Amino acid sequence: MTTTPSRPAGEAELQPVKFSRLSRRGVLLGLSGPQLVAAGSGAAILVVALYLGETTLPYTAPLIAGSAVLALVRVAGRPIIEWLPLAARWGRRSMTGQLEYRARISRPRPAGTLALPGDAARLRQLVDADTGAVYVHDPHTRTLVAVIGVAHPAFILLEPADQQRRIAGWGRVLATACRSGRLACLQVMERTLPASGKGLTDWWTHRGRFDGSWPSRTYGELIERAGPAGERHATTISLALNLSSAGRSIQAAGGGMRGAVAVLRQEVETLTAAMRAAELAPSAPLGPGDLALMLRSAYDPLVASTLERYGELGRDLASAGPVSVAETSGSIRSDSAHHAVLWISEWPRAHVFPTFLSPVLLSSGVRRTFTMLFTPVRADIAARDIRKKKTEYLSDAAQRAKIGQIDDAAQTAEYADVLQQEADLTAGHGILRATGLITLSAESPGELERAVAAIEQAAIQSSCETRRLWGQQAQAFTAAALPICRAM
Numbered sequence: 001m002t003t004t005p006s007r008p009a010g011e012a013e014l015q016p017v018k019f020s021r022l023s024r025r026g027v028l029l030g031l032s033g034p035q036l037v038a039a040g041s042g043a044a045i046l047v048v049a050l051y052l053g054e055t056t057l058p059y060t061a062p063l064i065a066g067s068a069v070l071a072l073v074r075v076a077g078r079p080i081i082e083w084l085p086l087a088a089r090w091g092r093r094s095m096t097g098q099l100e101y102r103a104r105i106s107r108p109r110p111a112g113t114l115a116l117p118g119d120a121a122r123l124r125q126l127v128d129a130d131t132g133a134v135y136v137h138d139p140h141t142r143t144l145v146a147v148i149g150v151a152h153p154a155f156i157l158l159e160p161a162d163q164q165r166r167i168a169g170w171g172r173v174l175a176t177a178c179r180s181g182r183l184a185c186l187q188v189m190e191r192t193l194p195a196s197g198k199g200l201t202d203w204w205t206h207r208g209r210f211d212g213s214w215p216s217r218t219y220g221e222l223i224e225r226a227g228p229a230g231e232r233h234a235t236t237i238s239l240a241l242n243l244s245s246a247g248r249s250i251q252a253a254g255g256g257m258r259g260a261v262a263v264l265r266q267e268v269e270t271l272t273a274a275m276r277a278a279e280l281a282p283s284a285p286l287g288p289g290d291l292a293l294m295l296r297s298a299y300d301p302l303v304a305s306t307l308e309r310y311g312e313l314g315r316d317l318a319s320a321g322p323v324s325v326a327e328t329s330g331s332i333r334s335d336s337a338h339h340a341v342l343w344i345s346e347w348p349r350a351h352v353f354p355t356f357l358s359p360v361l362l363s364s365g366v367r368r369t370f371t372m373l374f375t376p377v378r379a380d381i382a383a384r385d386i387r388k389k390k391t392e393y394l395s396d397a398a399q400r401a402k403i404g405q406i407d408d409a410a411q412t413a414e415y416a417d418v419l420q421q422e423a424d425l426t427a428g429h430g431i432l433r434a435t436g437l438i439t440l441s442a443e444s445p446g447e448l449e450r451a452v453a454a455i456e457q458a459a460i461q462s463s464c465e466t467r468r469l470w471g472q473q474a475q476a477f478t479a480a481a482l483p484i485c486r487a488m
Contacts, residue, residue, distance in 0.1 A: 013160050014167075014354060019347035020417040021410070034081040035071045042067025077345070077467060090329070090471045099474075101325040115321030116295070120478050120486065125288065125317050128261055133285035134317070135261060136484050142243040143184050144260050146268050147291060147483045149283040150235045150275065156355055156362070167354050169278025176274040177239070178376045178430025180267060182249065184242035185485040186374040186432075190235045192367055193297070193304060231364070236294070237275075237282070240485035241267060289315030291483075296320045298481045300335035301367060301441050327474045331448060334477075337367075337441045338448045341476035342455065344436030346465035349413075359458040360438070366451045369439040371480045373487065374432045382421075382431040389418045435488060437480035438466065 031039065042064045049060040070081040093099055101117035109115055114123045114136070124137040126144070136145040155163060177186045209216055241264045243250065253259035272282040286294075292315045297304035299322035307313050322334045331340045348356060361370060377385070393415045397407060425431060438455060442448035452468070459466045469476040472488075479486040 014164055016351035016353050018351050019349070020421065021346075021349065021414050031071070032079070032082070034084075035079050038067050038071035038081045042071070076470065086471045099327045101322070103321065103323045105323075109318060114295070114317060115319055116478075116482075117322065117325045118474055118478065120482070120484070123484065126257060126261060127288060128265070128285075131265070131284065132287050134288040134291050135264060135285075136291075137257070141184075141487075143240040143485065144243060144257075144264050145238055145240045145485045146264055147236055147238045147286045147294075148268065148272065149286060149290075150237055151281040151283070152235065152279075156358055163354065166279055169280075173271065173274045173278050173280075174374065174432055175430055176271060177374065178432060180270070180376070181378060182242055182246040182263070183239055183267065183376055184245070185238075185240040185487060186376070187238040187240075187483060187485045188235070188372040188374070189238070189369060189483050190233060190361065190371075191369045193232055193234055193301075236286075236483045237271075238483045238485045239264075239267060239271060288317045292317045292320035294483060298369070299325075300337070302336040302443070325474070329471050330468055330473065331445070332473045332477055337443060338445055339439055339441050339473070339477055339481070340448055340452055341469050341473055341480050342438040342440070342452070342459075342466040343469050343476070344438070344459070344464050345467045347436075348463035350463065352463055356462050357464075359461040360455060360464075363454060363458050366454055367441045368451070368455065369441075369481050371437045371439070373435040373437070373479065373485070375435075375487070377431040377433060379425065379430070382425055386418060386422045386425065390415075390422075393418065436464075437476065437488075439477060439481040 045060050045063050045067070049056045049064075070084075071079060073080050075083060098118075103115065112124050112126075114120065114125060116123060119140075122138065122140055124139065126135045126137055127133070128135065133146065136147075137143075138145075155166065158166070174186075177183050208220065210220075241260065243260055246260070246263050249263045250256075250259040253262040268285055275282045289312070293304075293307055295317075296307065307315075324333075324335065326333045331338055333339075357370075393411070396411075400407065421431065438459075440448060440451045440455060442451050456466055476488060478484075479488050
């Protein structure tokens with residue numbers, strides 16, 4: 001992402017920004033590896049058929065045509081050949097009964113595990129005895145995750161100068177995550193939740209006048225009915241410690257999970273200090289009760305406001321997961337809601353202001369969760385990846401020149417993005433791979449489809465392109481709706 005030259009002095013205005021394009025370049029002539037395999041197989045069959053004689057062409061023509069279709073025809077933005085692994089995985093899961101999940105309430109789960117479906121069932125919880133914070137451990141990917149609540153003013157209501165200052169501060173927060181070298185992922189999650197009315201009820205409980213009069217009774221009934229009818233936004237930031245990359249630091253801190261918790265605590269303190277410098281208000285890492293409430297609310301949104309209003313209900317991590325989950329190709333059903341996950345496949349190509357996502361984030365009447373997954377890339381790996389991209393582009397350009405093709409504007413713009421990334425890396429900036437996901441929840445399939453249509457239209461207003469993650473909704477929901485830094 002690059003910035004344009006600043007405005008003239010005296011004009012306190014936001015600076016527009018520009019995003020890098022999603023790479024469309026393949027291994028050769030814009031074709032990916034699977035496409036080349038399919039096209040090469042068809043070409044090989046054609047050569048063999050011509051060598052054996054023209055009489056074999058009618059028999060091999062279906063194979064040749066099928067190879068061309070697999071390699072060149074696109075469905076929902078992907079070549080058919082790239083849909084085959086996803087379709088095979090879906091078929092295997094369907095035949096083995098993995099598309100549905102039912103909680104076994106009569107059989108207790110192993111101590112320390114999260115009651116989540118799918119591959120998230122392997123996650124473990126660790127409670128820090130010193131701070132009371134809970135950390136989520138994934139023994140397979142070797143990560144340890146902490147979740148931090150963040151309070152902030154409404155960005156869109158700030159003055160342009162304040163907005164620009166906060167943008168620069170947030171950039172320093174991301175730079176801190178890049179420089180660490182020990183973080184596997186940083187997840188920013190913003191949720192719309194039905195207001196529980198707890199704050200209003202608490203105010204009336206402590207300051208109300210309960211004298212039995214008609215105004216007192218009427219006001220109390222009004223608070224009781226109107227409190228849960230509003231909507232509020234909640235933001236969390238989750239950071240995942242890479243236990244492999246932080247191995248030496250963990251050993252120096254005492255080794256084992258105790259050392260890992262100590263190192264993650266240091267990373268949390270560093271990141272929260274950077275957030276305070278960016279004029280954000282981070283909380284301490286969430287405890288088991290708060291994390292359990294978030295997980296329960298993601299799978300069962302209708303009960304969220306009730307649990308938040310009534311004390312300690314639903315704050316046990318051992319039972320925070322769903323009772324049932326059923327997955328279809330385009331959505332999942334969990335407890336009281338239907339969900340669908342959209343992927344932001346294309347960010348704005350032209351210069352936009354930092355408030356460009358307002359139509360999506362401020363859409364009313366839609367229960368949604370917006371998630372950004374940032375993956376820090378080490379400087380040496382980023383430099384090697386940039387050199388590879390430059391080599392591929394120059395090789396493709398030379399190959400196109402040999403066969404008489406010319407570069408189009410999209411290829412030239414993509415190469416310019418690569419050169420800009422190289423310049424930024426040379427100047428000392430970090431590289432972050434960003435993935436945007438939007439989870440939509442509704443009480444019925446019809447309401448869910450209307451919500452999807454509304455958000456897709458809002459994304460168009462934001463100059464973004466969204467795609468529904470067909471055939472992988474359960475995995476996408478875990479990554480997009482739960483604050484546990486799960487990669488897609």
